[in-house]
Amino acid sequence: xxxxxxxxxxxxxxxxxxxxxxxxxxxxxxxxxxxxxxxxxxxxxxxxxxxxxxxxxxxxxxxxxxxxxxxxxxxxxxxxxxxxxxxxxxxxxxxxxxxxxxxxxxxxxxxxxxxxxxxxxxxxxxxxxxxxxxxxxxxxxxxxxxxxxxxxxxxxxxxxxxxxxxxxxxxxxxxxxxxxxxxxxxxxxxxxxxxxxxxxxxxxxxxxxxxxxxxxxxxxxxxxxxxxxxxxxxxxxxxxxxxxxxxxxxxxxxxxxxxxxxxxxxxxxxxxxxxxxxxxxxxxxxxxxxxxxxxxxxxxxxxxxxxxxxxxxxxxxxxxxxxxxxxxxxxxxxxxxxxxxxxxxxxxxxxxxxxxxxxxxxxxxxxxxxxxxxxxxxxxxxxxxxxxxxxxxxxxxxxxxxxxxxxxxxxxxxxxxxxxxxxxxxxxxxxxxxxxxxxxxxxxxxxxxxxxxxxxxxxxxxxxxxxxxxxxxxxxxxxxxxxxxxxxxxxxxxxxxxxxxxxxxxxxxxxxxxxxxxxxxxxxxxxxxxxxxxxxxxxxxxxxxxxxxxxxxxxxxxxxxxxxxxxxxxxxxxxxxxxxxxxxxxxxxxxxxxxxxxxxxxxxxxxxxxxxxxxxxx
Amino acid sequence: xxxxxxxxxxxxxxxxxxxxxxxxxxxxxxxxxxxxxxxxxxxxxxxxxxxxxxxxxxxxxxxxxxxxxxxxxxxxxxxxxxxxxxxxxxx
Numbered sequence: 001x002x003x004x005x006x007x008x009x010x011x012x013x014x015x016x017x018x019x020x021x022x023x024x025x026x027x028x029x030x031x032x033x034x035x036x037x038x039x040x041x042x043x044x045x046x047x048x049x050x051x052x053x054x055x056x057x058x059x060x061x062x063x064x065x066x067x068x069x070x071x072x073x074x075x076x077x078x079x080x081x082x083x084x085x086x087x088x089x090x091x092x093x094x095x096x097x098x099x100x101x102x103x104x105x106x107x108x109x110x111x112x113x114x115x116x117x118x119x120x121x122x123x124x125x126x127x128x129x130x131x132x133x134x135x136x137x138x139x140x141x142x143x144x145x146x147x148x149x150x151x152x153x154x155x156x157x158x159x160x161x162x163x164x165x166x167x168x169x170x171x172x173x174x175x176x177x178x179x180x181x182x183x184x185x186x187x188x189x190x191x192x193x194x195x196x197x198x199x200x201x202x203x204x205x206x207x208x209x210x211x212x213x214x215x216x217x218x219x220x221x222x223x224x225x226x227x228x229x230x231x232x233x234x235x236x237x238x239x240x241x242x243x244x245x246x247x248x249x250x251x252x253x254x255x256x257x258x259x260x261x262x263x264x265x266x267x268x269x270x271x272x273x274x275x276x277x278x279x280x281x282x283x284x285x286x287x288x289x290x291x292x293x294x295x296x297x298x299x300x301x302x303x304x305x306x307x308x309x310x311x312x313x314x315x316x317x318x319x320x321x322x323x324x325x326x327x328x329x330x331x332x333x334x335x336x337x338x339x340x341x342x343x344x345x346x347x348x349x350x351x352x353x354x355x356x357x358x359x360x361x362x363x364x365x366x367x368x369x370x371x372x373x374x375x376x377x378x379x380x381x382x383x384x385x386x387x388x389x390x391x392x393x394x395x396x397x398x399x400x401x402x403x404x405x406x407x408x409x410x411x412x413x414x415x416x417x418x419x420x421x422x423x424x425x426x427x428x429x430x431x432x433x434x435x436x437x438x439x440x441x442x443x444x445x446x447x448x449x450x451x452x453x454x455x456x457x458x459x460x461x462x463x464x465x466x467x468x469x470x471x472x473x474x475x476x477x478x479x480x481x482x483x484x485x486x487x488x489x490x491x492x493x494x495x496x497x498x499x500x501x502x503x504x505x506x507x508x509x510x511x512x513x514x515x516x517x518x519x520x521x522x523x524x525x526x527x528x529x530x531x532x533x534x535x536x537x538x539x540x541x542x543x544x545x546x547x548x549x550x551x552x553x554x555x556x557x558x559x560x561x562x563x564x565x566x567x568x569x570x571x572x573x574x575x576x577x578x579x580x581x582x583x584x585x586x587x588x589x590x591x592x593x594x595x596x597x598x599x600x601x602x603x604x605x606x607x608x609x610x611x612x613x614x615x616x617x618x
Numbered sequence: 619x620x621x622x623x624x625x626x627x628x629x630x631x632x633x634x635x636x637x638x639x640x641x642x643x644x645x646x647x648x649x650x651x652x653x654x655x656x657x658x659x660x661x662x663x664x665x666x667x668x669x670x671x672x673x674x675x676x677x678x679x680x681x682x683x684x685x686x687x688x689x690x691x692x693x694x695x696x697x698x699x700x701x702x703x704x705x706x707x708x709x
Binding site: 238242246251259278283 | 626
């Protein structure tokens with residue numbers, strides 16, 4: 001492989017074709033690297049060049065890409081995340097998901113910038129990757145194992161100074177649960193949009209990586225100036241300095257309730273008793289179940305919750321979580337305020353390889369369907385399903401992963417579950433992805449984020465408007481501004497694209513924005529990545545994701561909230577709030593204009609040319 | 619009159635609880651109530667920066683950030699709830 005002209009990259013893409021049983025290394029195109037950077041940007045481009053967006057997401061024509069970034073391998077804070085891109089079997093549009101842990105950094109040190117996996121094997125396989133060597137190995141003996149078991153078996157191949165890191169699916173992925181996750185370090189997961197089911201459809205159980213290849217930093221002084229600024233600012237901002245370590249993300253629970261945004265019973269309202277909310281707060285978690293905080297690769301923030309909880313049938317269990325989203329979506333969204341039950345269900349979901357968010361959303365949907373008489377029995381041997389049933393929450397994690405009884409219906413996700421019973425309006429999803437734990441009626445900006453997120457209702461891809469709307473940004477953007485929301489959410493989505501394309505954590509955004517990253521990435525690569533140039537990349541990636549979705553068959557009609565949010569108000573700051581269809585249309589139209597898309601939300605040929613988005617090379 | 623003050627995250631340790639009642643005079647403002655609460659130099663240091671609120675701090679009156687009302691000059695009524703917390707994120 002010739003030396004790559006841009007520092008920070010290895011210049012190599014590993015391509016595995018599981019149908020043919022072949023692995024080969026292809027050169028990374030330098031122009032593609034400069035235009036798409038890494039992570040989500042590079043991954044999206046490589047996926048677009050590999051698959052037809054209209055393909056069957058669970059067929060051999062789908063592929064997934066995991067991409068690293070030029071910052072991974074440097075000392076940049078949090079720069080070790082990997083990003084996975086694929087066509088989602090849950091949403092039928094682009095699936096894009098991100099994880100911390102250590103696998104992403106280990107993959108880069110194995111000497112590759114990205115991995116493309118296509119085709120499907122006839123029997124279970126795994127990929128084993130090390131510098132200069134990558135092979136497909138049989139995996140029959142680990143098929144059926146949990147993510148923890150798989151991790152521990154394969155990580156035993158570690159050598160001194162060269163630990164083996166494992167990315168794998170659990171039984172949920174093997175059984176094609178549409179919201180199955182992919183895990184590394186046992187409990188760090190690529191959770192959303194069902195990447196685990198894509199792996200399962202390919203009979204791919206795990207990817208093990210080992211390596212110690214380094215990257216070069218072209219301009220050390222420039223890099224260091226950005227790095228030092230970032231570290232300084234992270235030590236100043238309370239979120240990155242201590243709050244995440246003290247409380248974890250569940251520190252938000254009481255605050256989100258305070259601003260009438262904490263969803264309840266499948267988004268029927270946002271009404272909770274304060275004493276119930278206190279039972280599942282980050283403060284309570286810190287005082288009861290928390291053993292210690294933990295960190296991902298090169299992270300000074302430390303939001304991980306390493307916890308211990310009494311088992312349902314005696315003894316103590318330990319694991320990770322719950323985080324905010326899990327706590328609320330498996331909790332109050334299902335009418336449950338039992339932290340121990342939520343924690344145990346979280347442990348099981350991690351072991352079996354399920355996205356806790358879509359599981360909570362789907363269970364809440366099933367509970368409402370049951371209370372309306374549309375689901376007769378829970379299949380747990382405990383009578384009909386009902387809101388507040390914490391035992392069912394725990395029992396159904398396993399049943400969903402194995403597709404047993406009602407679990408087989410839950411495994412399809414809320415939309416297919418509710419639509420199959422004639423009530424698609426009871427699925428609280430956008431583009432069939434379950435809505436995160438912030439009620440969109442309490443912020444128009446967040447509502448628009450869910451509507452326009454490329455991967456369906458996701459707070460990380462759609463824009464995280466909560467901080468913007470309330471926590472310190474209130475002077476800038478009122479949370480009910482129809483006029484300001486489109487530009488605000490575009491900017492937040494773009495910030496997310498940058499972070500995902502650099503392989504860094506969202507939470508750095510509480511301390512600093514693009515400038516230190518611009519200096520770090522310019523320093524590593526030796527190329528001029530100004531903030532303006534990074535913005536060009538962000539816009540390019542957003543429009544390419546949109547183009548992918550258009551070719552996958554998505555239309556402007558898919559950029560809409562479920563009827564409940566337009567028809568049923570919640571009370572916020574003493575006023576009834578809903579997101580009417582007219583308000584949705586207006587924000588959507590303005591957002592398309594801000595993005596440069598046409599009135600139907602399609603990128604035109606002129607825009608694609610201006611952004612230098614070439615046609616697919618497939 | 620009496621209002622309620624609710625604390626989150628490390629402010630619970632600083633102010634010694636989740637929620638306390640604060641007695642203020644008729645016509646008192648948010649700034650007046652915070653001044654009553656900040657009866658030690660340490661408390662004052664965590665809430666005020668000069669004449670204004672510290673950065674990275676959010677004060678809400680009945681669920682509305684006071685920055686979008688009249689800031690520290692916002693008048694209080696009996697039974698109001700002030701919530702005090704550091705800027706916090708997650709998800």
